[in-house]
Amino acid sequence: MLAVNALIDISGLHYRYPGTAADALAGLDLSVAEGEFVAVVGPNGSGKSTLARILGGLAVASGGHRAAVCGHDLLTEPGRLAVRRDVGVLFQNPENQLVAENVEEDIAFGLENLGLPASEIATRVDEMLARFDLEDLRHREPHLLSGGQKQRTALAGVLAIPRRALVLDEPTAMLDPAGQVEVLGAVARERENGLTIVLVTQEMDEVLGADRVVALERGSAVFDGPPAELFARPQLIADLSLGLPAAGEVGLALMQSGRRFVRTPLTIDELLDELVGSGGTQLTLGGVSEHPSSADDPAHGRWEAHTAADSPAPAGDGGET
Amino acid sequence: MRIECRNVTFAYDEGGRPVPAIKGVDLVAESGSTVALLGPSGSGKSTLLMVLRGLLEPDAGVVVLDGSVAADKEYAHRQREIGLVFQEPETQLFATTARDDVAFGPRQLGWPADMVDAAVEEALDLVGLTGSEFGERHPYSLSGGEQRRLALAGVLAMRPKMLLLDEPFVSLDPGARRDLAAVVRRLVESGMGLMLATHDVDQAWSLCDERLLLVGGELVAAGDWDFAGAGAELLAAHRLRTPFFVELWRRLGRPLADAPRTVAMATEALR
Amino acid sequence: MRTSIGQYYPANSPLHRVDPRAKFVAVVALAVALFTRDSFAALSIYGAAALVAFVVSRVPPLWFWRGLKPILWLVVLTFVAQALLARGEAFYSLGPIHLTKRGIELATYLSLRLVVLVLFGSLLTLTTSPISLTDALAWLGRPLRRLRVPSDELALMVTIALRFIPTLLVEIEKIMRAQRARGAEFARGGPLRRARALVPVLVPLFVVSFRRADDLAMAMEARCYQPGIRRTRLHPLVARPSDFVVLGAVVAMIVAASLV
Numbered sequence: 001m002l003a004v005n006a007l008i009d010i011s012g013l014h015y016r017y018p019g020t021a022a023d024a025l026a027g028l029d030l031s032v033a034e035g036e037f038v039a040v041v042g043p044n045g046s047g048k049s050t051l052a053r054i055l056g057g058l059a060v061a062s063g064g065h066r067a068a069v070c071g072h073d074l075l076t077e078p079g080r081l082a083v084r085r086d087v088g089v090l091f092q093n094p095e096n097q098l099v100a101e102n103v104e105e106d107i108a109f110g111l112e113n114l115g116l117p118a119s120e121i122a123t124r125v126d127e128m129l130a131r132f133d134l135e136d137l138r139h140r141e142p143h144l145l146s147g148g149q150k151q152r153t154a155l156a157g158v159l160a161i162p163r164r165a166l167v168l169d170e171p172t173a174m175l176d177p178a179g180q181v182e183v184l185g186a187v188a189r190e191r192e193n194g195l196t197i198v199l200v201t202q203e204m205d206e207v208l209g210a211d212r213v214v215a216l217e218r219g220s221a222v223f224d225g226p227p228a229e230l231f232a233r234p235q236l237i238a239d240l241s242l243g244l245p246a247a248g249e250v251g252l253a254l255m256q257s258g259r260r261f262v263r264t265p266l267t268i269d270e271l272l273d274e275l276v277g278s279g280g281t282q283l284t285l286g287g288v289s290e291h292p293s294s295a296d297d298p299a300h301g302r303w304e305a306h307t308a309a310d311s312p313a314p315a316g317d318g319g320e321t
Numbered sequence: 322m323r324i325e326c327r328n329v330t331f332a333y334d335e336g337g338r339p340v341p342a343i344k345g346v347d348l349v350a351e352s353g354s355t356v357a358l359l360g361p362s363g364s365g366k367s368t369l370l371m372v373l374r375g376l377l378e379p380d381a382g383v384v385v386l387d388g389s390v391a392a393d394k395e396y397a398h399r400q401r402e403i404g405l406v407f408q409e410p411e412t413q414l415f416a417t418t419a420r421d422d423v424a425f426g427p428r429q430l431g432w433p434a435d436m437v438d439a440a441v442e443e444a445l446d447l448v449g450l451t452g453s454e455f456g457e458r459h460p461y462s463l464s465g466g467e468q469r470r471l472a473l474a475g476v477l478a479m480r481p482k483m484l485l486l487d488e489p490f491v492s493l494d495p496g497a498r499r500d501l502a503a504v505v506r507r508l509v510e511s512g513m514g515l516m517l518a519t520h521d522v523d524q525a526w527s528l529c530d531e532r533l534l535l536v537g538g539e540l541v542a543a544g545d546w547d548f549a550g551a552g553a554e555l556l557a558a559h560r561l562r563t564p565f566f567v568e569l570w571r572r573l574g575r576p577l578a579d580a581p582r583t584v585a586m587a588t589e590a591l592r
Numbered sequence: 593m594r595t596s597i598g599q600y601y602p603a604n605s606p607l608h609r610v611d612p613r614a615k616f617v618a619v620v621a622l623a624v625a626l627f628t629r630d631s632f633a634a635l636s637i638y639g640a641a642a643l644v645a646f647v648v649s650r651v652p653p654l655w656f657w658r659g660l661k662p663i664l665w666l667v668v669l670t671f672v673a674q675a676l677l678a679r680g681e682a683f684y685s686l687g688p689i690h691l692t693k694r695g696i697e698l699a700t701y702l703s704l705r706l707v708v709l710v711l712f713g714s715l716l717t718l719t720t721s722p723i724s725l726t727d728a729l730a731w732l733g734r735p736l737r738r739l740r741v742p743s744d745e746l747a748l749m750v751t752i753a754l755r756f757i758p759t760l761l762v763e764i765e766k767i768m769r770a771q772r773a774r775g776a777e778f779a780r781g782g783p784l785r786r787a788r789a790l791v792p793v794l795v796p797l798f799v800v801s802f803r804r805a806d807d808l809a810m811a812m813e814a815r816c817y818q819p820g821i822r823r824t825r826l827h828p829l830v831a832r833p834s835d836f837v838v839l840g841a842v843v844a845m846i847v848a849a850s851l852v
Contacts (some may be wrong), residue, residue, distance in 0.1 A: 044464055058810055084496060089814040093760065096807035099752050108826035110815035121826045134364075143758040157815060174492045175360060176520060202494050230461060243495030246565040247583070253588040268565065270758045272572055274592065376769055405773045412763070413770040415795035425792065429775030463800065475774060 007165055007196050008032035010074075012065040014179055015219075019320035022051045025061070032165075037197045039227070042216035043241040048200045052169040059084030070164050075158065083206040085114075088158040090168045094150035094175070098142040103153050105132055106142065110161045128156040132186055147180050148179025165196040172206065178206060204231075205266055205301070215240055223226045233266040247271040322387055322402055322482035322514060324350045324373055329382035331524050332374055343538040345382070352386035352482050352514035357525030359561065360535035363405065366518035367408070369535065373516070375400035379589045404481030408488045414460040419450065419471055422460055424477040434566040437478075444478035450586030466497020470504060484513040492522060502528070522556070527582050534559065593697055594813035599659070599717040604651040607719045611835040618842045619716045625846045626709055634849035635705055641845055642711040651718045659714035660707065669702045673697035726750045745819055752808070763800060769794050 008031060011166045015025040025047045030308045032038050044049050051193040053059035054067075056306055061067060062074065070086040073079035083200035094236055107128050111121040129135045140270035142150060151171060159166065168187065174178040188209060191197050199206060207213050213230050217240060230236065237244065244252060244264070251265040251274060265271040326348045332339040343365040350356050350373075358366045371377045373384060375397075383390055386399035407413070416422035422496055423444055427437040445452045448470040455463070460471055469489070470510070489505070490498050505528060509515055519525055525532055532541040534555065542555055563571075566587055571579040581587040602608075607615075626638060646656060674798075678695030685691070730747030737743055768778065771792045778789050 002456050043496060053810070056814055084814060084816055089811075091811060091814075094805055096804045097811040098756060099808065099812060101721070101751065101755050105723070105826060109397075109812075109817070112823045112825055113816040113818075113821060115822060115824050118824060118826060118828050121824065122571065125826060141758070141760070154811070161816065173494070176491070240498040241494075243498070249584045250569075250591070253584055254591060257588060257592060268569055275573070302401070303743055317666060319836060371769065374773060376772055401775065407766065407770045407773070409772060411794050412800060413767060413774070413792070415792045424775040425776075429777075479774065 007034045007036075007070055007093075009066060009068045010064065010312050011067075012063075013054070014062045014064055014280075015047070015054065015059070015061050019303050023062075023219050025054075028216070028220055030214060030221070031194060032198060034196055035194050036212065037191050037199070037210045038199045039210035039213045040198060040216060041202060041204070041207060041230075041240065041242055043202070043212060045218070046216040048216055048240045049169050052089060052167050052198070052200050054271075055083075056087050056089035057081065058089065060157055065081060067161075070078075079293070085161065086159065086164045086165045088163040090155050090166065090171050092157050092170045092173050093299040094154055096155040097157070098150060100142075102139050102312040103145070104129065105180045106312070107157045110157055113160065118169050131159075131189075132156040136283055145297075146179065147175045151179060151183045151303055152186055155183065159190065162194065165198065166190065167181055167200070169200045170202065171199075172201075185256075186260055193268070202241070204237065204248060204264075205245055208236045208266070228263065231266070232262075234264055237264065246293055322352045322399070323385075324348075324403070324483060325385040326369075326373065327383050327385065329369075329372060329379045329384060331377055331379050337449060337520065338382055343372070343535075346535075346538075346540050347486070348400075348540065350514060350516050350544060353512055354511055354531060355515040355529040356517070356533060357529035358516060358518040358533050358535055359456055359520070359522065359525050359548065360518075361520055361559075364535045365538040366537055367487050367536055368538075370487055370518055371517065372404055373402050374405040376405070388448045400469060401479070403477040403485060404444060404479060404483070404590065405485045406473055406476050406487065406489060406512045408491060409469075410475075411460075411468035413472055413475070414468060414504065417459060418457050419460055419463070420452065420456045423478045426475055438512045440478045440480060442472075444474040447477055448449075449500065450474065454483065464497070465492055467507045469493065469497065470501060473501075474506070478510075481513075483516065484508065485516045485518070487518045488520070489517070490519070491519070522562050522564050523566075534561075598723050599714075601651045601655050601718045603650045603719075605648060605719065606717070607645060607649040609834075610719075610725040610838050611829060611831050612720045613731055613829060614835040614839050615716050615720055615724070616728050618839060619712050621842060621846060622712050623709060625849065626705060626712075629850055630701070631852065632701060633851075633852040635701065635708065637845060637849045638702065638712075639708050642708050642715065645715050646711065649677070649719050650713060655718055656711065657713055658782070659718070660710055663706065663710055667706050670706060671699040671703040674702055683686070719803065722754050723751055724829075727825065728831070729828060742819070744823065756804075760797070760801075764793065766797050766798060 010028065010030045013025050013028040016023050023228075028047070030038075030051075040048050040051060049072075050059065054074060056059050057074065058290045060080070061074060069083050072082040072086070098106050101279070104125050107125050108121050110200035111124055111265055115123075126247055129138055132155060133148070133251065134153060136155060137145065137149060137153070141147075141295070142153070145153065155171075164188075171187070173185055173219055175183065179186075184206065187197065187199070191209070199210065201207065207227050207230070210227055212225060213223065213227050214221050215230065215236065222240075223236060223246060234252045237248075238256075240253060242277060247268050247270060251261055251271055255261050255264070259274075261274045263270075265274050326346050329343060329346045330341075331343050334340075335458070336537075338586040346369060348356075360366050361467075368377065372379055375384070376385055386396060386403070389396045389399055412455070414422050420441055423441045424437050427440045433438070442452045445455060450467060450470055451491075455467070455471075455586065460468060463471060465487065489501060493501065502524075505515070505517075509528065515529065517525065517529055518590070532542070533540055536559055542552075556563055562568075564580075566582065567580045570577055579590075581590055598803035622638065626635075646653075675691060675695045675698075678692055678698050682690035682692050707794070720728075726747045729750075733741065733746070734776050768776075772778075776789060776792055778786065778793075780789070
């Protein structure tokens with residue numbers, strides 16, 4: 001399938017770790033248009049992290065029909081080197097991305113590698129410090145930063161080099177709730193500025209703002225469509241071992257025991273809507289719920305800071321399943 | 322086992338400067354009870370757990386274990402009956418097989434070989450990593466969630482009477498979180514006393530009957546507060562949410578005392 | 593925890609602003625000069641210069657004292673050894689111990705020289721941040737590139753190592769505590785037993801470090817790092833006329849000291 005104006009155009013991508021029997025990526029197709037926000041979800045071992053590294057030109061695919069990112073061919077060495085310049089990658093562990101003795105030096109690292117003159121580096125570093133709310137931490141040493149601050153510093157360092165796309169590999173997995181909100185907020189702002197984003201995650205509520213979700217299982221895509229469609233498939237969500245907030249877990253369990261919901265609720269408001277409306281006729285001929293749903297409200301899940309009155313962030317456990 | 326804290330205070334020494342961590346803490350925790358130690362990062366939860374276990378000596382106050390204090394002979398023995406699992410405990414794995422790693426603790430206690438073997442098999446079973454399947458695996462070949470459960474087994478093999486868990490669910494993927502929560506729930510159901518340090522209000526609600534609130538090193542609330550009224554205000558004052566199920570029951574107009582603790586219970590009640 | 597290594601004292605003094613390359617070269621030259629001429633007069637010039645520099649540096653005396661403390665035993669030992677072992681006319685005797693005038697003079701000179709040497713070293717490390725010092729060494733080591741010595745890469749390695757020292761210290765403490773909670777004892781028995789007791793700490797530390805190295809390498813490549821590239825710096829080392837003046841002053845001092 002040829003994608004017009006595709007920033008990422010991949011078809012039949014294979015990857016096998018040396019010395020293993022199975023493919024980490026088995027004939028994957030993926031296309032991402034400029035300015036799109038695509039979430040990639042899947043259980044452990046589904047190939048998500050491998051994909052993230054390949055998209056950043058940091059791992060070598062074993063083969064594929066077509067593997068073009070920003071016009072560069074991922075299957076050639078010069079192509080991969082060029083991709084590293086155009087595509088930024090943010091990893092899971094904030095600690096293991098910071099190399100320099102303080103925040104401003106770390107942000108400058110990438111620009112120094114490009115051989116830019118000191119004055120240009122300084123301007124760009126100032127820009128990044130402001131953009132990611134790190135100005136007060138300019139001279140702070142990395143071991144004195146919180147998890148969220150470290151990850152924001154790493155993000156600033158990745159984006160200090162102007163990029164055409166940003167790939168994030170489970171960027172909030174090791175952060176506390178406050179840090180998660182900080183980092184996702186920063187990503188949302190970049191998205192608003194038109195940056196193409198590929199977010200690899202296992203948490204369903206991080207998928208909310210995405211244009212499309214691609215679900216991977218054992219190296220190939222089992223779903224590719226808008227988030228709303230994935231939310232309407234509770235069994236798939238359960239099969240993929242994806243993390244849902246408590247409202248979603250309850251909704252999922254109720255749906256699996258026979259209740260008819262329009263969609264998987266993610267917030268307490270959505271759950272209440274479903275519960276209250278579920279008894280009577282909810283679906284009209286057009287399949288649209290009569291009840292005003294908070295689904296259109298962008299203030300969801302981890303993307304916005306919570307107050308005591310809002311619905312909670314994901315609970316840790318799912319009880320007996 | 323009964324752990325009592327009386328007016329316990331502790332400060333860290335950072336290059337000569339004292340950094341206060343906990344101040345004047347009074348609490349009681351017993352086998353068979355489940356206590357959540359709630360509080361934001363930096364509130365002193367980890368420090369308190371280490372003081373209870375005896376890894377840190379309080380600057381003031383006493384920790385009483387089953388009636389004995391630091392000066393008593395049996396005190397050290399009692400301390401060893403408390404199992405403490407640190408944050409991200411998989412970093413403590415060092416042996417070449419899962420069994421060997423779990424056996425470290427019992428061996429350090431000086432137990433005879435057959436007792437060690439029995440304890441190891443038991444512990445592996447308790448965490449869902451049965452010896453036959455996982456016993457000879459190299460710890461680093463396990464997934465993150467499996468490693469964490471292996472580290473927990475390492476502590477359980479020492480047959481503790483009370484289990485202190487420091488933020489056990491942090492950095493786990495959703496599947497691993499579910500597995501670990503099931504393990505903890507089984508342990509609690511079999512009578513293990515639990516103290517769970519967490520910043521997650523929902524975890525605290527789901528796994529524990531009692532909730533202590535630690536802010537800035539001081540205990541601002543203890544017991545099983547009622548979330549209606551004063552309890553809710555207290556949470557809000559410290560910028561903590563009400564647990565999801567409590568809020569759900571409140572919005573549904575149902576009595577808060579009946580609020581379910583787990584998804585399964587909630588599903589049952591809502592069907 | 594204020595600073596990572598504990599030797600750098602940030603302040604805004606003329607000495608702090610001197611180019612780190614000049615400071616390094618000056619200290620090395622002074623150290624050599626100190627030991628090639630034995631004269632109280634020369635030593636007093638160097639001593640006076642050190643004291644003036646210490647005042648100009650705006651670093652509190654306590655920090656210099658901290659630098660001196662570790663070698664205090666050596667200073668005292670030097671003094672005592674020289675005082676007792678020197679030959680000459682004894683002015684005081686008690687059994688086998690003879691104190692001579694020359695002995696006391698020599699002892700004083702040698703101990704003071706040691707102190708002045710440490711003062712010069714401290715002046716360097718207290719007024720120069722580790723990263724500036726690393727940059728200076730990288731620049732000074734650049735000619736070695738012709739001998740295939742990767743001086744820039746080595747400098748980056750040192751920078752990264754320094755950055756992770758505080759992190760490692762915290763991790764070591766965490767691992768030790770976790771193993772202690774499992775009954776490990778690190779302070780018991782002879783050296784062999786203690787070494788073996790460290791295995792549960794060292795193995796996880798190695799694993800964490802190797803994983804870290806992997807992650808870091810990838811993060812660096814993601815920011816366009818490659819060994820062998822010519823990197824620019826956010827705060828490049830810029831030599832100013834004042835730096836040459838300082839170097840000139842040091843040379844003049846060495847010459848003067850060799851003539852008195």
